[in-house]
Amino acid sequence: MADNKGIMICGEAIEGKLAPITMELLGGGRGLASKLGEELSLVLLGSGLGDAGKEGIAYGADKVYTIDNPLLKDYQTDAYVAVMEKVVKQVAPSILLMGTTAMGRDLAPRLAFRLGTAVSMDCTSLDIDPNSKLLLQTRPVYGGNAKAIFVCEGSKPQMATVRSKAMDPIARDDSKKGEVKAIDAGLDPAALKWKVINTVKEAVTGIKLEDATVIICGGRGVGSAEGFKELEPLAKVLNAAIGATRPPCDNGWVSPTIQIGLTGKIVGPTLYIAVALSGSSQHLAGCSGAKNIVAINKDAEANIFKEARFGIVGDFKKIIPAFTAKVKELVS
Amino acid sequence: MPNMIVCVKQIADPEAPPGSFKVDEATKKVTPAAGVSQVVSPFDEQAVEAALKIKDAKGGKITVISLGSNFVMDVIKKPLSMGADELILLKDPAFEGGDSHATAYALAMAIKKVGQYDLIFCGRQAADWDAGQVGSGIAEILGIPSVTPVKKVEVDGNKVKIERVITDGYQVIEATTPVLVTVSNELGEPRYPKLKGIMAAAKKAPIEWSAADIGADKSKLGAAGARAKLMKLFVPVKEGKCEIIGGDSPEEAAVALALKLRETRLI
Numbered sequence: 001m002a003d004n005k006g007i008m009i010c011g012e013a014i015e016g017k018l019a020p021i022t023m024e025l026l027g028g029g030r031g032l033a034s035k036l037g038e039e040l041s042l043v044l045l046g047s048g049l050g051d052a053g054k055e056g057i058a059y060g061a062d063k064v065y066t067i068d069n070p071l072l073k074d075y076q077t078d079a080y081v082a083v084m085e086k087v088v089k090q091v092a093p094s095i096l097l098m099g100t101t102a103m104g105r106d107l108a109p110r111l112a113f114r115l116g117t118a119v120s121m122d123c124t125s126l127d128i129d130p131n132s133k134l135l136l137q138t139r140p141v142y143g144g145n146a147k148a149i150f151v152c153e154g155s156k157p158q159m160a161t162v163r164s165k166a167m168d169p170i171a172r173d174d175s176k177k178g179e180v181k182a183i184d185a186g187l188d189p190a191a192l193k194w195k196v197i198n199t200v201k202e203a204v205t206g207i208k209l210e211d212a213t214v215i216i217c218g219g220r221g222v223g224s225a226e227g228f229k230e231l232e233p234l235a236k237v238l239n240a241a242i243g244a245t246r247p248p249c250d251n252g253w254v255s256p257t258i259q260i261g262l263t264g265k266i267v268g269p270t271l272y273i274a275v276a277l278s279g280s281s282q283h284l285a286g287c288s289g290a291k292n293i294v295a296i297n298k299d300a301e302a303n304i305f306k307e308a309r310f311g312i313v314g315d316f317k318k319i320i321p322a323f324t325a326k327v328k329e330l331v332s
Numbered sequence: 333m334p335n336m337i338v339c340v341k342q343i344a345d346p347e348a349p350p351g352s353f354k355v356d357e358a359t360k361k362v363t364p365a366a367g368v369s370q371v372v373s374p375f376d377e378q379a380v381e382a383a384l385k386i387k388d389a390k391g392g393k394i395t396v397i398s399l400g401s402n403f404v405m406d407v408i409k410k411p412l413s414m415g416a417d418e419l420i421l422l423k424d425p426a427f428e429g430g431d432s433h434a435t436a437y438a439l440a441m442a443i444k445k446v447g448q449y450d451l452i453f454c455g456r457q458a459a460d461w462d463a464g465q466v467g468s469g470i471a472e473i474l475g476i477p478s479v480t481p482v483k484k485v486e487v488d489g490n491k492v493k494i495e496r497v498i499t500d501g502y503q504v505i506e507a508t509t510p511v512l513v514t515v516s517n518e519l520g521e522p523r524y525p526k527l528k529g530i531m532a533a534a535k536k537a538p539i540e541w542s543a544a545d546i547g548a549d550k551s552k553l554g555a556a557g558a559r560a561k562l563m564k565l566f567v568p569v570k571e572g573k574c575e576i577i578g579g580d581s582p583e584e585a586a587v588a589l590a591l592k593l594r595e596t597r598l599i
Contacts, residue, residue: 074503077478102498106480109432109465113472118433118559121457121464136563141461142362143346145353148461149564193477194494194507202501214599238599246517256518257500262462263517265499271598281350282459292598294589295574303350308574312589318582319589326590327599 004156006039007032008093009061010084012103016050018059020210021099021164026060028126028167029097032135035128038094039063043087045080045185047073057178060170064178065091069185074196075103081110083185088115088157090183095135096157097126100266104161112159118152119159124166134158143262143281144288164210165268165289202257209258212241215269217260217287219277220247221298221316228254230317231275234324237331243267245283261286276316279304296320334392334450334487334509336383338416339439339466340376342400342408345369346459353567360565362460370404372411375455379515380411381522382485383453390487392450393417397442399427399435405538412533413525419538420446426543429555436469438553441546443474450509451492456481456516467514476510483518 007029011022026042033040042061044052049068056064065087071079084107088096098104100122112119120137127136129151135158137150152158209215216231216238228242235242243260244253260267261283268289275296277283284307287293295308296316305311312319345368352365372380383394396411399422412419420442427438443449452471457464471478483502484495487509494505497516525533543553551557577592579585593599 077480105464106468106478109468110472110478112465113433113436113469118431119465120560122462139462141565142353143459143462145350146355146362146565146567148562150560151563152559153561155559194479194505194511196503197506198504199498200501200504250517250521256497263456271593280347282346292596294593294598300576305574305576306570310577310589310592311574312577312582312585314582314585319586322583322586323590326587327593330590330594331599 004092004094006093007095009042010098011042011044013052018052018055023059023169024167027169030060045072053180058172058174064180065183067183067185071187078192080107084111093157096159098161100161100163108161117155120150121161123160123162144285145281164266207241209241209243209265209267213269214238214240214271216240216273217243218275219245221276225253237328245277274304278302335448336394336451337449338379338383338396338453340398341373341458343373343460345371355565360562370407373458377522378519379453379455382515384415409533413529421538421540424542426553431558431560432463432465433559434557436466440470440473441548445546452512454514456514471512478512480514481516482513
C-alpha cells in the first residue's frame with residue numbers, strides 16, 4: 001500500500017470520443033499530479049474506444065490504459081468492477097478519480113468496497129494536504145446546505161467521484177507524447193450477473209442542458225405541463241434549454257430527464273433563469289455552477305433570491321410574455 | 333413469494349428551510365434545529381414503495397431494517413403503516429460514528445441474520461450525508477449483484493426485470509434473485525399510509541438487535557470501522573447580493589429586466 005503512486009482517472013468515452021467529464025478530470029488531475037510530483041494516468045473501459053486513448057494524452061494524461069472488449073460495451077457493474085480491480089492492483093495508483101455519472105455513481109462505491117478502501121462521492125473540489133500529502137476531498141452534504149472535507153488515511157487508493165463542471169479541462173495538445181497501453185480484460189462472461197436487454201432513450205428536443213449557455217428552469221410554481229409551454233417562446237428566442245426542478249418531474253409535467261438538481265443534471269450555463277422555483281438546496285446542488293442566476297418568483301422570501309444576481313418579485317405568467325417580447329426585440 | 337428486505341434511515345427533514353440549518357464546526361456535527369421534524373429519508377420511502385408494489389402483485393414478505401439512534405417510533409414505523417411486515421432496529425452505541433463502510437457492514441450482518449432474501453432495496457442515497465454507497469456496499473459484502481439507481485422492479489419467479497436510470501433515459505435489465513437495487517425518485521411518489529395500516533403498525537413492536545445479536549466484529553462498526561475521516565464540516569458563505577428589478581407593473585419590471593440583461597451583456 002505504501003508503494004501506491006500516481007493519480008489515475010477512470011474515464012469514459014462516448015462513441016470513441018473522450019467524454020467532457022473525463023477531460024475535466026484530466027485537467028483537475030493534472031494539477032494534483034504536479035503538486036505530488038507524480039504521474040497522471042487514464043483508464044478507459046469500453047468497446048470500440050477508437051482514438052479516445054490518444055485524446056487522453058492530448059488532454060493531459062502521461063499514460064493511458066485501454067481495455068477494449070465487447071463485454072464492456074454497456075456499463076455493467078460486475079464487469080467494470082472486475083476489470084478496474086485488476087487494473088488498480090496492477091498499476092497501484094495512490095489516487096483514483098472518476099466522474100459522478102451513471103457509471104461513477106455505481107462503480108465507485110462497489111469498487112471501493114472490493115478494494116477495501118473509502119470513496120467520497122460527488123466532490124466539488126480536490127486538493128493535496130501540504131503536510132500529509134493526502135487527498136482532501138470536499139463534497140456538499142445535507143443537500144448542499146453544508147460542505148464536508150474528508151481524507152482517507154488508512155487505505156489506498158484514495159478514491160473520489162467528481163461532479164461535472166467542478167474542474168476545468170486543459171487545452172488540447174495533440175503534439176504531447178504518451179504511451180497508450182492495451183490491457184486484456186480477462187473477463188469471464190459468466191461473471192456478469194445481470195444484462196442490459198434494452199436501452200430506452202428519452203429524447204429531449206432542442207439543446208441539451210449540459211451544453212446550453214442559457215437555461216430556463218421552471219419549478220413547482222409553474223403549476224402544470226401547460227405552464228411549461230409558456231416558457232418555450234423565451235427558450236426559442238434565447239436559444240436556451242428548458243430544465244425543471246424535481247416537483248414538475250415527479251408530477252409528470254415534464255420528462256424526468258430534464259431535472260436539474262442533486263439527483264438530476266448538474267449544469268453550468270452563463271445565464272440561468274429560475275422561474276417560479278424556491279431554490280431548495282436539492283435543486284441548487286444542480287445549478288450552483290451557473291455564472292448568473294436571474295430569479296422570478298412571487299415570494300420575495302424565496303431562497304433563490306439569495307443565489308440570484310437579478311430578480312423580479314412577481315407572477316411569472318405576467319412577466320414571461322412581456323420579458324420574451326422585449327428580449328426578442330433586443331436580440332433581433 | 334419473494335422475501336424482501338428494505339433498509340431505511342431516519343433523518344432530519346431535508347425539506348426544512350435552509351436557514352434553519354447549522355453546524356458546529358468544533359464537533360463537526362449538525363446542530364439539531366428546533367422545530368425540524370424527523371422523517372424517513374425520502375429515497376428510502378420510495379424503496380419501501382418499490383417493495384410494496386411487488387407485494388401487491390406477487391405477495392411476499394417485507395422486512396424493514398434501520399440502523400440509528402434516537403428513533404422516533406411514529407416516524408420509523410411509517411414503512412409498517414405503509415404495508416411492510418416487520419421492522420428491525422439496529423441499536424447499539426457501537427454503531428455510532430460510522431461511515432458508509434461501517435453502516436453497510438452492520439446492515440449486511442443484520443441481513444445475514446434475517447437469512448432469507450430474494451430482493452434487497454435501499455434508497456439511492458440518504459438525504460443527509462448524500463453518500464450513496466451503502467446499497468452497493470451491502471451487495472458487495474453479501475456477494476450478490478447490485479443495480480443502481482432504479483425506477484421500476486418487477487419479479488417473476490427468480491427472474492427480476494429492472495429499469496435502471498441513466499443520463500438520457502433508462503436501461504431495461506434482467507437479473508436473477510438475489511439482487512440488491514437502490515431506488516431513485518423516478519419511481520414516483522410513495523403511498524400514504526391508510527388508517528388501517530397505521531392501526532396495525534401501532535400494534536407491532538419492532539425487533540431490536542445489538543451488535544452482539546448480529547454477530548458483528550466491533551472493530552468494523554461505528555467510528556472504529558470508519559475508513560473515511562471527516563476533517564471539516566462547514567456552511568459555505570453566500571454573497572446574497574440580488575438586485576431586485578421593480579416597476580409599476582409586472583410587465584414593466586419584465587421590460588426593465590430585459591434591458592438590464594442586455595446592458596450587462598448576458599443576452
